[in-house]
Amino acid sequence: MSSDVPDVDPEDVRAAQVTNARIEDEMEQSYIDYAMSVIAGRALPDVRDGLKPVHRRILYAMHEAGVTSRSPHRKSSSVVGETMGDYHPHGDSAIYDTLARMAQDFSMRYPLIDGQGNFGSIDGDPPAAMRYTEARMAPIAEELLADIERDTVDFQPNYDDRLEEPAVLPSAIPNLLVNGSSGIAVGMSTNIPPHNLGEVIDATVELIETPDATVEDLMDHVKGPDFPTGANIVGRNAVHKAYKTGRGRVRVRAEFEVDEEEGRIVITELPFQQNKSRLVERIAEDVTEGAIEGIRDLRDESDRDGIRVVIDLKRDAMAEVVKNQLLESHLERTFGVINLALVDGAPRVLDLKETLEHYVEHRRDVVRRRSEHELEEREDRAHILEGRLKALENVDSVVETIQDSADRDAAKAALEADYEFSEAQAEHIVRMQLGSLTSMETQEIESEYADVTARIERLETILGDPDELDQVIVDELEAIKDEYDDERRTSFIEDSGSVTHEDLIPEEECVVVMSEDDYIKRMSLEAFRAQNRGGKGIIGTDLKEGDSVSSVFIANSHDYLLAITNRGQIYQLKTYEIPEMSRTARGKSAVNLLDLDDGEEIQAVVDCDRVGEDVDEERYLTMVTRDGYIKRTSVEAFENIRSTGIRAIRLEDGDELVDVEETDGDADLVIGTADGMAIRFDEDEVRAMGRSARGVRGIDLEAGDRVAGLAAVDPDRHNWVLTVTENGYGKRSDVSEYRVQSRNGKGLIDIKTGSRNGSVVAIEAVTHGDHLLAMSADGQIMRTRVEDVSTVGRNTMGVIVMDLETTDEVSCLDIVPAAIATDDGTNGTSDPNETESETPETDATAADVTEAGVAGPDTEDE
Structure with a gap:
């Protein structure tokens, strides 16, 4: 029986299944899908564990196969095969190249693979075939996988839904910053430099403990990239920009030594990702073509212990010129930082704080x-x-x-x-x-x-x-x-590759004068010749009405100065940045040099270069306040000072900073008070504290007394303690006269104060050949040899040091070290009628009271 249903043409059925689409729209959507697949699935690391999928799958496959740091090495081909078969079906070549890179100590700051065999070299040699090499996880890689079996991360189906793989690793270390990453996606790329593990962890802890910490605060810990090949980062500005914006161009310079006596340049460290063999070839090519002149021989003496490329110079070659030519063409590279990573599956450029915040979460x-x-x-x-x-x-x-x-x-x-x-x-x-x-x-x-x-x-x-x-x-x-944790490999150096403004500033010793109203200037030390004690001095500055001198100090024109204000902020500037003016000039307002807030005044200045010169040990800034608190903080805490300053000390209401000394941890500290008391104790009694700490009690002050100054005494270097009062009197006393006691005691009598002497202005540790530079409130400066000031006992009135007008008084002083106090001439006269005034020690009862030195209650607030 025939059917009443008409036959359906198969062509009509196929036509009904076709959807019309614009070719432009289809191509655009297909390309977007492809791009997102590459971005999220292959080229960019996840901000949480710092790994791309191929890295994560290799490590997880090794974990599942039991190829840990405690197991025997496994053939690389076996690891590659398991990774490709179970998790990453993108070809064995891509997987093996990734595995080999994770084993290269010149590519990874902390290699994740412990390789055995030839995994390539810094000369660009490729790894041996995977059938010849063996691998297992490095111990630090296991920290990325720790606790993965305890439901710590989400899992997802693998490519064929047969197994599951982790979407991210638990990552007990902030691996994105520690090992960095690089990759090119569609329309975007990432290039994150490696960092020192200890520094990144310190910054992470800081962020956890202080969630409102700024990028600048975190940069106190993360100094900059730390490349596995070492070398040097030129300048810090680019690093700071990269941390604040997520992008920057960091100049990296090879480590080399110019030996002019031997006539050679020896290269020992190369910029990250620079091919050593290619470098040597390019230098040789430039020498052959005449682009670089003065090179006689070039050879690579590198071995397993490190890089050593020796460049022998011709006899008449100028080493400095050859060095500059090499720097311009070969020994510097730019690392373009692009801190791009996947955040919730989408690419984002992150600053330093954002990167660590996502890791902490x-x-x-x-x-x-x-x-x-x-x-x-x-x-x-x-x-x-x-x-x-x-x-x-x-x-x-x-x-x-x-x-x-x-x-x-x-x-x-x-x-x-x-x-x-x-x-x-x-x-x-x-x-x-x-x-x-x-x-x-x-x-x-x-x-x-x-x-x-x-x-x-x-x-x-x-x-x-x-x-x-x-x-x-x-x-x-x-x-x-x-x-x-280990030591940094990459150092920071100043940008000396081209002539800078600083190169045009002659190095000389300067006198820097500052007034109460924060007018500041510098003058050449040679303008002030030594006088006999008791002279009037010469004009040192022109003060406006109502202003007076607050401080004077000696510094080299190229030294770094740390200026600490009454609010406990610390600022940094170079001496040459202070305007040079004549003795009769007023100076320039400090607000034009430093970003001071209203009402903020500079209280103390430390010349870090002067005191820390040629010293390898750790250094400290030791600060004392008017109310007797003392603290010391490692100089390293002040390495990255922002233009707006950073916190140096926390001051109580009504208290203010009086004096700062740079110490090395082995000094004795002597605190002098305005009423003529002094206490000496070991520096170790003041343990190192953070920048925001208040400090501990250094001296137990009598009512109405205040701290006048601080001296750091090295018994092997200093002979005397010099004390000067506001009426121009002073004295030297042997260091041995100040016995060591516990901090927070009453101290000993240092000098007699009263109507003749006035209050103590400053106390300093001095030695043979030092000069004293004293300045009065009205702007008179007098320079004299400290040995012209008589040596007397502690409990004495001293002799006249500076002849002052009736309305004037000594405001401040500084010591010109013997190494630079070369002026033997005299300018001025001493008072021939001046006689030394000594008062014998008080009786035993009074001495027992004033020299008890018993430590009071220890009040510490950090």
Whole structure:
């Protein structure tokens, strides 16, 4: 029988399934899909673990195969095959190239693969074939995978839905910054430099403890990139820009030594990712073509111990010219920083703080999920142990119940009904062996139950208190730092590749004068010749009405100066940045040089270059306040000072900074007061503190007294303690006269004060050949040899040092070190009628009171 339904033309069916589309729209959408696949799936690292998918899959495949740092090395071809077959179907070549790079100590700051065999060289030699090399995870790579089995991260299906792979690794280290990353996607690229592990961890801890920390605060810890090949970063501005914006161009210069006596230049470190063999070839080509002149021979003497490229110069060659030619063409490279990473699957350019914030949030999620997972396990175990303990309490009846049951299921049902055991407890009890019913087993169960319940309480605390969870992260980071931290390899150098403004400034010793109204200027030290003590001095500055001199100090024109204000902020500037003016000029307002706030005044200035010169040991800024507080902070804390200043000390209301000395940790500190008391104690009594600390009590002041100054005494270098009063009197006393005692004591009598002497202005440690530069409030300056000031005992009135007008007084002084105090001439006269005034020591009772030196209550606030 024929059908009434008409036949359907197959061509019509196919035509109905076709959708019309504009070719432009289809191409655009297809390209976007392709681009996002490359961006998210291949080329860019995740901000959380710092890995691209191929890195993550190689490490996870090794983890699943048990190829850890404690296992024997495995053939690289085996690792590549398992990775490609299970997780990354993009070809063995791409996987092996990635594995080899993770094993290269010249490519990774902290290699993630422990390779055995030829994995390539800095000369550009390729790795041996994967069948010849072997690999296993490096110990630090295991920190990236730690706790991955404890539900710490999400898993996703692999490419064929046969297995699951982690979407991200737990990453106990901030790997994105530590090892960096580079890659080219569609329309974008990333280039993140490696960093020092300890510095990045310190910055991460700082961010956890101080969430409102700025990028500048974090840069106090992260000094800059730390490349595996070492070399030097030229200048800091580009690094700072990269950290603040996520982009920057950092100049990296090779480490080399110019030996003019031998006539050679020796290169020992190369910029990151520079091919050594190609470098030598290019230099040779330039020498052959005449682009570089003066090179006689060039050879590569590198070995397993490090790089050594020797460039021998011709006899008549100028080493400085050859060096500049090499710098211009070969020994410097630019590292373009692009801090681009995936955040929630989308590419973003991040600054330093944002990068660490995303990592910290990831670690919080990991630790929270790990704690929840462990808590569930521990609660399950506690539940079982509670059932076992309950069964042991009723052991006879429980055993009898089980014996009377027909089978195991009946026994479990009877236990649940008669003793209210849960199903899990009943299942465990019926499977217990008789040997577990001994008293020894009972004690072990009770001990384990106590441990489990204690751990449950700890986990509940961590999950219930964000501060406790953060502390867990901090503790784990500190432990990793202790395990893997090492010294920086990349150093910072000044930009000396071209002539700068500083090169045009002659190096000379300067006198810097500052007034109460913050007018500042510098003058050549040669303008002030030494006079005999008791002279009037010469004009040092022209003050406006109502202003007076606040400080005077000696510095080299190229020295770095640290200026600390009454608000505890510290600023940095070069001496040559202070305008040079004549003796009769007023100076320039300091607000034109430093970004001071309204009401902020400079209280003390430290010349870091002068005191820290040729000293390798750690240095400290030791500060003392008017109310007797003292603190010291490592100079390293002040290496990166912003234009707006950073905190140097926390001052109490009404207190102010009086004096600052740079010390080395081995000095004795002498605090002098306005009323003529002094206390000497070991520097170790003031432990190093952070920038924002207030400090500890240095001296117990009498009512109405205040600190006048601080002297750092090195008994091997200093002979005397020099004290000068406001009426122009002063004296030298042997260092031995000031016995060492505990800080926060009353101290000893240093000098007699009163109507003749006035209050103490300053106290200094001096030695043979030093000069004293004293300045009065009205602007007179007098320079004299310290040895012209008589040596007398402590409890004396001293002799006249500077002849002052009736309305004038000594405002401040500084010491010209013997090394630069070369002026032997005299200019001025001493007072021939001036006689030394000594007062004998007071009687025993008074001495007992003034020299008791008993430490008072120790008040410390950090």
